[in-house]
Amino acid sequence: MGDDYADLILQNCSLINVYTNEIQEKIQISIKNDRIAFVGEDASHTLGPKTKVLDVKNKHVCPSFVDPHIHIDHFVTPAEFVKKSLLHGVTSLFPDSIDIVSVCGYRGFKEFLRQTENLPMRFFHTIPGGLPVDRKFSHGKTLSIKEEKQAIDLRSVVGLGEVFSWTKVTKRDPKTIKSLKQMHENNCIINGHTAGASGKKLNSYIASGIFSCHEPINYDQVLERLRLGMWVMIREGSIRRDLKEIVPLVLSKKIYNNRLMFCSDGVDPFDISNIGHIDHCVRESIKLGMNPIDAISIASRNCFDYYKMGSDFGGIGPGKVADILILDDYKKIKINKVILGGKIVVSNGKIVAKIHTPKVPTWMKKTVKIPKLQPKSFNVTSKNNVETVNIILMRTEIVTKKSSADLDVTNSNVTASYDKDIWKVAALDRTFGSKTKTVGFLENFGADIGAFASTWSFHENDMIVIGSNESDMADACNKLTKSQGGLIVVKDGKTLASLPFQLGGILSTDPIDKVTKNFTKINDVLVDSGCKFKKPHLMPLFLPFLALPDIRILYSGIVDVKSRQFIPTIQTKL
Template sequence: MKANSLASMISSLNAVAMGESKADIVLKNCKLVNVYSREIVPEIHVAIKKDRIAYVGKDASHTAGEGTVIMDLQGKYIAPGFVDPHIHIDQYLLPSELAKKSLLSGTTSLFADPIDIVSVCGFRGFKEFVKLTQGLPMRFYHVVPGGLPVDRKFSHARTLTKKEELDGLKIENVIGLGEVFSWTRVTTQDPSTITSITNMLKNGGIINGHTAGASDKKLNAYIASGIFSCHEPIDYDQVLERLRLGMWVMMREGSIRRDLDKILPSVLSNKTYLDRLMFCTDGVTPKDIVEYGLIDHCVRKAISLGMDPIDAITIASKNSFEYYGMGKDLGAIAPGKLADILVLDDLERIMPDKVFVGGKLVVAHNRVVTDLPRVVIPNWMKKTVKTGTKFKEKDFIIKSKNNSEQVLVIRLDTEIITKMDNEELRVQDGNVASSYDKDIWKVAAIDRTYGTGKKTVAFLRNLGADIGAFGCTQSFHENDMIVIGSNESDMAFVANNLVKMQGGMLVAKDNKILSKFSLPLAGLISISPFEKTLDEYSDIDSKLADNGCKFRNPHLIPLFLPFLALPEIRILYTGVVDVKNRKYLKILNR
C-alpha cells in the first residue's frame, strides 16, 4: 500500500488539527491504547485526513464538516495495527490470501524475507514477487535475502549478485538485507558476506540477524558488523544476552517454533525493559493461521502469561517500527502517523471488530470489506519444476552385486532433526532394498530447478507410514524435489506427478494418489483461495498420520531434509552432507 509522505501532508494535517480544514473521518468515543504514555486514555476522538491522523484529543468537533464521516465507536478500544517484523511469506499462500487473514487478525504490516522465491527464481522472481504484494490493502515490506547460499560449498540455490542486491534496494518498500543466518561467515569475515553487509550499511539498508548458537566474542563480532536484531533466542538467557549487547530481539511464536512460554515469564519476573522486544512468527502455515492467528495470537499469549495488555500491544506495534526506523510514520495512534487502527471490544480476546489501514476501513465485523486487486502471476513462474526426464523405477535403484550392504541412513529424530545412522540391508535383484520391518525408506533429492535430472538416492529411517511414496518440491532453501518411498515404482509415480503438477506435495500408494497439495507458483505457493489451500495442506498430514506416520507434522520432513543450516546430516541432489564436518558422505559403507 502506497502512503502519502508526512512531508506532503504537513499543511493539510495542520489545518485539520486547527479546524481550518475538515477531516475525512472522525472516530469518536474511543478508549485509546497509548503506546507512548503506557495508559488507556478514555473518551478520545481521532480525526483522519487522507491516510494520516491529524488530531487526537477529547473533542474533534472542530475537525468535522458536511463531508466528514463520523463513526461513534461507543467506548471501544483503539490500538495501532500489529506488525510481524520477520516472516517468510513465500510458502503455501498467495500474498493476497495471506493479506485477508492478516487483516482479519489485526496484523496490518508484514516484513517479508522471500528467500525461497529467490532460490528458485532468482532476482527476476524477487521483483515479480514484490509486485504481487503491491496494491494490496495492507503494508508489505521486503528484504533482499541474506541467507543465500546457505553453504557455498554445497548450496546450489539461485542467489543474487552484489549488483542485484543493491538494485533490490531501489524497489519500493525493499528496505534492507534479510536474515544473515550463517553467522560464521560474518565472524570469519567471509569476503562475499562482508561485502553484502557493507553495501547495505552504506546504502541505508537495515540488516536482520540469525544468531542461533552464537555467544560471547562471536556474538559481539556479529553485532559489531552492523546486524542488530535476532529472532532465534529460544529462552530468557539468550534474550538477555542479546539485549545486554544492544540487540533488538524478535520473540518467535510461529509454526516452526513457539518460544514465548520460555521467554516471557522471566521477562516479566525480572522486569526486563521491553523497548527492544518484538513478536514475530517467522512463518505460519494455513492450519496455524486458523488455529492460532498471527501477531494477535502473540498478544493474547503474552497477556495470558501475565503481561499488561498495553505492553503486549506496544511490543506488537511501536517497537517493530522503531527498530526499522519508521517510528515517525507507524506504530502508534498519534498526530502525523499513518492511520493504521484496530477497533477492539476488549483487551483480552484481541479480536478486532474493525481495522483501518491508512484511514481506509478494510475489515468490519469479521469481514474484509475492501476490494483486492486481481492476481496476475507470470506464466514462467508457474513452470519452474524442471527435471529433464520422465522417471522410471530404475532411477531409484541403488546397485550392488553383494547379497547385503552396510548403508548410511538419515535417521529422523523429529520432523526437523536428523542424525547419522547405519543399517545392513538386503540386496534384491541387484538393488539395495528398503526395509518395511526396519522402517528404512529410500529418499531421493532431485534437481528440479535447472532441469539437469541429477539426483541422489539414499536411505531414511523412521517415517513409519504405510504408503508407497511421499514427495515435495518445496525445501528450505535449496528447493530440491524430495521423494521418500517404500518402493521404486511409487517413487517414480510421485516424481512424475509432481512435475505434471508443476509443484506441490503428493502422497501415493500402488501408483494411486492418496492426497495432493498443488503449489504451482515456483513449486512453493498455492494459487487457490485460502479455504482450498487449507484443505489440501491439512489433508497431506492427515493422510500420512492416518497411515501410521510417527510425526505430527510430516509435511515438514521433505522441507528440512536438504536444509544445510541445521546438523547433522542432509541430502541434496549432489549428495548426502555431513553438515558439521562439511563433507559429502558415502551411501554404501564400503
C-alpha cells in the same frame, strides 16, 4: 488547526497509548487522507459537512499489528495470505522471500514484490540475506552484489533479511562482508540469525551492524542479546513456538521490553486460519501475565522503532499513518474493525476491502524440470547380497542424526526395509534441469504409504521424495512434475492426498481455504497411516536445509553438516 476538515473522526475511543503506557478515555481521533491529524478530547474543529463520524462506543482503540520477520513465499499467494492476516489485525509485514529467489532468482524477486502491490496490507520487503546457506554445497539461485544494489532501490525494499549462517560474518566471508557494507552505505536495516552464537562470536556478529535476531528459544539467550544491544523478535509461528519459554521470565525478571518484538517467521494455512497471527502472540502474552498495553506495544510500536519508521508508524498520534484497530475486548484481542491508512478494511470479522489477485507470469509456473522417471531411477546398485548404508535418522521432523544399517540387495538394488522402518529418500534437481539426483536412506518415518514427495524445501528447493518402494517414488515425482509442483502422498499408484504448488513449485495459486483443506489432508493422511511425527510436511522441507545438523540430502549428494563433507550412500569397506 481546523483550516481543513477531516475525512473521518473516531469518537468515544478508549485509546491504548503505546507512548505513555496508559488508556485514555473519551478520546477523539481525526483522520485526513491516510494520516492522523488530531488526537484529543474535542475534535469538533475538524468536523466538516462531508466528514464521516464513527462512534466506537468506548471500545478500545490501538495501533494495528506488525510481523517484523516472516516468510510469505510459502503455501499461498500474497493476496490469499492477506485475506487471513488482515482478520487478525495485522496491517504490515516485513517478508524475507528467500525461497522464491532460490527458485526464480532476481527476476522472481521483483515479480514477487509486484504480487504484493495494491493489496490492503503494507509490505516492507527485505532482500534475502541467507543465500547461499553454505557456498560449498548450496545450489539454489541467489542474488549478486550488483542485484542486491538494484534491489535496494526498489520502492518497497527496506533492508537485508536474516543473515545466516552467522559464521559467514565472524569468518569474514568476502561476499557477505561486501553485502553488509553495501547495506550500511545505503542506510538499510540488516536482520540477524544467531542460533548457536554466544560470547565473542555473538559480539563479533553484532559489531558488524546486525542488531536483531528471531532465533532465541529461551530466556537466557534473549537476555544475552538484549544486554548486547540487540532487538529480539520472539518467534511464535508454525515451525517454532517460543513465547511460553520466554515471556514468563521476562516478566518475573522485570526486563525492559522496549527492544522486544513478536514475529511468526512463517505461518501455515491451518494455523493462520485456526490459531491466529500476531494477535495470537499478544493474546498469549496477556494470558502469561503481561500488561496488555505492553503486549500491544511489542506488536506495534517496537517493530517500527527497530526499522527506524517510528515517525510514521506504530502508534496513534498526530502525523502518524492511520493504521488502527478497534477492539471489542482488548485483553482477548477481539477485533471489531481494522483501519488501514484511514480506510476501514475489516468490519465485524469480514474483509470489506477489495483484494485483487495479480496474474502470475507463465514462466513462474514452469519451474519443475525433471524428465519422466522410472522405478529404476531410484535404484542403489550393488553386486553384493547385503550392504551397509549410511542412514539419515529422523529424530524429529527437522532434526537428523547419522546412523547406519545393513540392507538386503535384490536384483542388484539395495532395498528399503519395512521391518526396520528404513526408507529410500531422494533429492532431485528440479530447478536447473540437470537430471542430477542423489538416492539415500532414511529411518524413523513410520507411515504405511508408498511415497511422499515435495518440490518445496528450505532453501535449495530440490524435489524430495521419501518412499518404501521405487515404483511409488517414481509415480509421486512424475505427478508433481505434471502439476509443476506441490506435495503428494501415493500408495500403490493411487494418490491419497495432494497439494498443488503452481507458482515456483512452492506456492499454490488456489484460494487459501482450499489450500488449507489440502494441506490438512496431507498431514492427516500421513499421521493416520502411522507416521511418527505430528507435522510430516516438515520432513521434506528440512531434509536439504544446510543450516541445521547433522545429515542433509541435496541432489548433489548427502552432506554431513558438522564435518562439511559429502558422505556416500553405501559405506566404503576398508
